[in-house]
Amino acid sequence: xxxxxxxxxxxxxxxxxxxxxxxxxxxxxxxxxxxxxxxxxxxxxxxxxxxxxxxxxxxxxxxxxxxxxxxxxxxxxxxxxxxxxxxxxxxxxxxxxxxxxxxxxxxxxxxxxxxxxxxxxxxxxxxxxxxxxxxxxxxxxxxxxxxxxxxxxxxxxxxxxxxxxxxxxxxxxxxxxxxxxxxxxxxxxxxxxxxxxxxxxxxxxxxxxxxxxxxxxxxxxxxxxxxxxxxxxxxxxxxxxxxxxxxxxxxxxxxxxxxxxxxxxxxxxxxxxxxxxxxxxxxxxxxxxxxxxxxxxxxxxxxxxxxxxxxxxxxxxxxxxxxxxxxxxxxxxxxxxxxxxxxxxxxxxxxxxxxxxxxxxxxxxxxxxxxxxxxxxxxxxxxxxxxxxxxxxxxxxxxxxxxxxxxxxxxxxxxxxxxxxxxxxxxxxxxxxxxxxxxxxxxxxxxxxxx
Ligand SMILES: Nc1ncnc2c1ncn2[C@@H]1O[C@H](COP(=O)(O)OP(=O)(O)O)[C@@H](O)[C@H]1O
Ligand SMILES: [Mg+2]
Ligand SMILES: [Zn+2]
Numbered sequence: 001x002x003x004x005x006x007x008x009x010x011x012x013x014x015x016x017x018x019x020x021x022x023x024x025x026x027x028x029x030x031x032x033x034x035x036x037x038x039x040x041x042x043x044x045x046x047x048x049x050x051x052x053x054x055x056x057x058x059x060x061x062x063x064x065x066x067x068x069x070x071x072x073x074x075x076x077x078x079x080x081x082x083x084x085x086x087x088x089x090x091x092x093x094x095x096x097x098x099x100x101x102x103x104x105x106x107x108x109x110x111x112x113x114x115x116x117x118x119x120x121x122x123x124x125x126x127x128x129x130x131x132x133x134x135x136x137x138x139x140x141x142x143x144x145x146x147x148x149x150x151x152x153x154x155x156x157x158x159x160x161x162x163x164x165x166x167x168x169x170x171x172x173x174x175x176x177x178x179x180x181x182x183x184x185x186x187x188x189x190x191x192x193x194x195x196x197x198x199x200x201x202x203x204x205x206x207x208x209x210x211x212x213x214x215x216x217x218x219x220x221x222x223x224x225x226x227x228x229x230x231x232x233x234x235x236x237x238x239x240x241x242x243x244x245x246x247x248x249x250x251x252x253x254x255x256x257x258x259x260x261x262x263x264x265x266x267x268x269x270x271x272x273x274x275x276x277x278x279x280x281x282x283x284x285x286x287x288x289x290x291x292x293x294x295x296x297x298x299x300x301x302x303x304x305x306x307x308x309x310x311x312x313x314x315x316x317x318x319x320x321x322x323x324x325x326x327x328x329x330x331x332x333x334x335x336x337x338x339x340x341x342x343x344x345x346x347x348x349x350x351x352x353x354x355x356x357x358x359x360x361x362x363x364x365x366x367x368x369x370x371x372x373x374x375x376x377x378x379x380x381x382x383x384x385x386x387x388x389x390x391x392x393x394x395x396x397x398x399x400x401x402x403x404x405x406x407x408x409x410x411x412x413x414x415x416x417x418x419x420x421x422x423x424x425x426x427x428x429x430x431x432x433x434x435x436x437x438x439x440x441x442x443x444x445x446x447x448x449x450x451x
Contacts, residue, residue: 003028005163006222006225007193007197007225007385008218008222008353009162011193012057012376013055013075014058014061014075014086016073017028017074017110017214019055020051020181020185020189020217021051021179021181021182021185022053022179023054024176025044025055025178026055028176029073029176030073031057033063033073034071036074038063039156039173039174040153040154040295041146041154041172042154042157042173042174042176043157043165043176044157044158044159044175045158045175045176045177046137046177046179046180047160047180048160048220049216049217049219049220050180050212051159052216056158057127057279060085060127061075061082061086061093062075062154063082063123063125063154064082064092064118064387065079065081065082065121065443066079066080066081067079071173074339081118083369090120090297091118091125092118092349093124093127095127096126096131097129097132097136098128098132098133104135104137107138108141109276109346110141111141111145114145114149115149120264122152123153123154124152125153125156126153126155127156127158128156129158130158130160132159132161132164132165137227139166139169142169146169146172146173153441162175163251180215181212181213181220186209186210187203188322189207190210190224191206193224193361194206197241199234200233201234201235202237204259205227205236205237205239208240208241212283221402226243226331227239227240227244230243239433243331244280245278245279245283247410248290251273251274252288252291253291254269255270255291256291256295258270258343260295260310260311260346261343262343262345262346262347263343264339264340264403266349267333267339267340271335271336271339274364275332275353281331281332281335282322282325284335285318285325286322289322296308296311296312305441307385309387309399310346310391312396312399313399313415314342315401316400316416318338320416321335371406382438385437386430386433389433390429391429394426394429396424398419398423400414400423401414408439408442408443409437409444409447410434410442410444410445412445412448413447413448414446414449415446417448420447423446424446
């Protein structure tokens with residue numbers, strides 16, 4: 001029986017024509033190959049699964065291919081060099097994974113061997129994957145080599161985080177940014193793969209995979225890979241959903257309704273139902289974020305500031321939860337706790353709207369006992385007017401703030417450190433409007449509920 005090869009390996013692009021998207025990088029590389037004007041160092045940056053490693057290997061292949069037509073950059077994929085490179089046994093293609101051991105030994109090794117002539121072809125190509133993970137000594141060693149690169153050496157640094165690459169290194173590289181794939185590009189590729197593999201996949205199921213993959217071709221192909229062995233005849237939207245653990249959007253919508261409506265018990269019951277029917281919590285959180293975002297956009301379009309403010313707070317909490325959920329093996333309680341908290345908070349807002357003053361908040365920001373806050377509904381509407389006067393980008397930093405007026409002090413409570421910091425940085429824009437509202441002597445106190 002032939003060894004099972006994952007689709008994602010099997011469908012790695014072996015020609016530039018087979019590389020989806022990335023037109024700018026692809027065209028420039030091909031031009032350089034044809035005209036023999038290849039740089040000594042390249043930096044391929046961009047999000048994961050967009051073809052950086054694939055393009056780097058294509059470049060290596062084309063440079064050492066003996067069967068390549070003069071006027072084409074496409075490797076022949078048949079000569080000894082091409083075959084060895086595809087198989088991963090070529091001596092002239094050296095791949096260093098900076099993530100695994102931060103590259104110290106390899107870079108030291110590289111410094112020793114870089115001057116040796118290539119084994120087979122004219123070039124020796126070093127692909128340094130996750131290059132941003134290199135240690136400082138490794139970067140320094142690399143930089144020395146980049147300053148005087150031997151004529152036969154080409155470096156390709158691949159990274160998902162170009163900001164972490166020292167500028168001195170970036171300065172020596174020709175940089176290409178690899179873009180996330182569009183849903184159309186992903187559906188197109190998946191359709192091609194499904195056809196070649198002779199599996200039936202409904203268009204709606206393809207679209208679901210494309211959406212779930214968030215622009216990463218690797219993730220999309222990986223998801224298809226999970227579905228194929230399980231598909232008896234054809235893959236429907238329903239089976240894709242259940243196999244991928246993606247809940248029906250209508251169910252997610254009603255879960256979000258419960259959370260925003262302050263119905264904590266109903267929210268937890270709904271979450272429980274989704275969970276028992278195989279819903280992946282990561283996907284649930286993602287789905288809630290999408291729903292919340294759509295509602296936020298709708299609220300902003302209608303200039304409904306109070307709703308927009310609330311949704312923006314919820315969206316922030318979900319974003320934070322999304323990050324947390326990825327780091328936990330069993331994130332169920334985390335999701336429950338967050339949704340319950342959001343529902344309870346939403347519930348108090350709903351009550352306040354129905355029964356306004358005296359106290360705006362039922363609990364103190366630290367979540368402790370009930371305090372009688374001097375804030376009144378009036379001061380809250382004053383705050384809304386201040387928000388209205390700010391320009392959009394500045395306003396964004398203050399949407400998270402809960403105002404409290406205490407004599408001549410305006411206390412702004414922030415739930416998120418990021419907003420807390422941003423808001424303080426931009427206070428110069430806020431102060432005049434607050435003075436116009438509460439008088440020239442007013443002081444603003446920025447506080448964080450997280451402390
Ligand atoms: N631009 C692309 N065109 C076609 N397939 C792609 C592309 N980008 C990624 N893939 C698929 O994802 C897999 C991993 O791609 P890779 O080049 O390693 O991405 P990166 O290095 O950007 O993370 C490939 O083997 C291929 O199946
Ligand atoms: Mg890669
Ligand atoms: Zn070849």
